[in-house]
């Protein structure tokens with residue numbers, strides 16, 4: 183029997199090296215530092231001192247920082263960590279080992295997913311801590327506003343962190359797909375930002391086209407929606423201050439949506455990288 | 461992943477076999493093609509040190525990349541110990557030093573060699589020991605814990621050599637290994653190649669330094685514009701078996717004539733008289749060696 187033409191061990195080694203590069207080249211450090219400063223500093227931006235709205239503001243700041251710096255990290259780290267290998271020709275020595283191209287691409291994917299995971303996990307944990315601490319202060323000072331107990335749904339914070347990670351991963355996946363055939367790093371980075379913008383704004387186009395009489399426009403809108411992910415969907419759990427957790431079935435559907443895009447971009451990236459002249 | 465190197469598929473398999481290998485590169489925008497390798501057929505037996513020669517741009521590095529499956533051939537095929545180039549396991553027991561190599565700057569020399577060894581299936585105790593031994597062999601022990609980013613050109617070449625030999629491959633492919641390496645390093649590389657040959661390994665080298673190639677190679681092939689224009693064994697080169705060079709104390713003109721006459725009487729000729737110029741290298745190696753010892 184022929185063994186499966188894929189070795190997870192090789193991909194893990196490549197993922198590990200990718201992570202080590204991201205940490206040692208301080209690619210992640212800069213973005214993480216900025217995002218943390220924003221989350222922690224948000225407390226002093228404005229002093230509402232009246233309960234839930236302030237907590238809501240803190241939460242928005244935290245998730246905003248995660249999306250903003252996280253998107254920049256996802257795009258630049260993907261382009262750098264993938265393209266660096268081709269530009270420096272380290273990919274030659276790597277692929278001259280018993281390493282398949284699919285293992286290289288998957289290794290890069292895994293490395294990036296873990297990198298973004300660490301980024302989101304850390305930010306989410308810090309955000310939850312800041313919220314907990316401020317909530318405690320407010321409860322002491324304004325007991326009336328917290329008659330029903332704590333208002334922040336901390337499971338919701340965790341879900342928001344997870345969905346934020348999934349969104350960034352999908353963005354990284356698309357950027358890596360472009361990088362697998364792009365000739366320059368700049369092209370990959372610019373494409374990444376395009377996808378980010380399209381992913382956030384495409385619902386506008388879809389709404390406009392969906393209402394349109396012309397079937398061609400409707401088809402175009404539908405195609406756009408199928409081709410590019412709708413990043414707004416992932417904002418599902420943003421409203422977790424004084425709100426209920428979204429239904430698990432909805433979270434599961436959304437996860438499936440995200441992982442579907444991840445799997446598809448990964449498969450396409452492998453296909454395109456297999457035929458690339460390095 | 462099995463830790464032991466895969467044995468050659470069959471005993472009769474050549475270490476390297478290229479059959480009708482062609483590589484066209486698309487250059488320019490109008491689909492103009494450049495033929496970098498042109499119907500190359502070559503067979504290299506196991507245990508040989510084989511030199512691939514040729515002018516710049518003659519297709520040596522491209523041939524190596526085709527052999528390693530890094531490029532897809534336009535036509536033809538290559539095999540390593542009988543395994544087709546495009547299969548990953550063809551490279552299980554191969555070590556490769558690319559031309560003008562660059563390695564991960566974020567790793568130390570030791571971590572780098574260790575990383576490549578793991579990709580080739582080394583693990584456990586053999587891993588660290590193997591990496592140390594390979595680094596010792598290329599005389600980089602002192603710089604093993606420095607970041608590769610700060611290495612000089614020749615140091616990169618040396619650490620590249622270490623990663624190529626760390627898993628004790630049956631086939632070693634060195635693309636201009638002596639480029640940028642100091643004279644002591646070049647001598648070390650020549651020694652290393654001969655040691656590997658004594659261990660029964662096969663070595664494929666490209667280089668422009670023909671004198672060095674002549675010292676270490678058993679066979680050579682010369683490429684020109686992608687085509688094989690000469691192939692032969694070193695021992696068969698004309699003027700090798702039946703000539704000798706001697707270094708004597710300088711003779712006064714009279715005695716030189718006497719020597720010529722003496723030789724002529726025996727039906728032999730004195731082909732050239734020159735003053736040896738290889739002094740610089742000797743001085744260099746002597747002085748540098750002394751500095752290091754003191």
Ligand SMILES: Nc1ncnc2c1ncn2[C@@H]1O[C@H](COP(=O)(O)OP(=O)(O)OP(=O)(O)O)[C@@H](O)[C@H]1O
Pocket residue numbers: 459460485486487494495496514515516517518519520521522523559
């Ligand atoms: N990726 C590529 N795209 C287009 N042309 C290429 C590519 N790689 C190599 N070539 C061309 O193929 C030819 C052979 O190149 P190759 O690098 O094999 O030469 P070489 O014999 O190794 O030369 P050198 O002694 O300078 O290292 C050259 O004309 C080169 O320009």
Ligand SMILES: [Mg+2]
Pocket residue numbers: 520521522559635
């Ligand atoms: Mg070359």
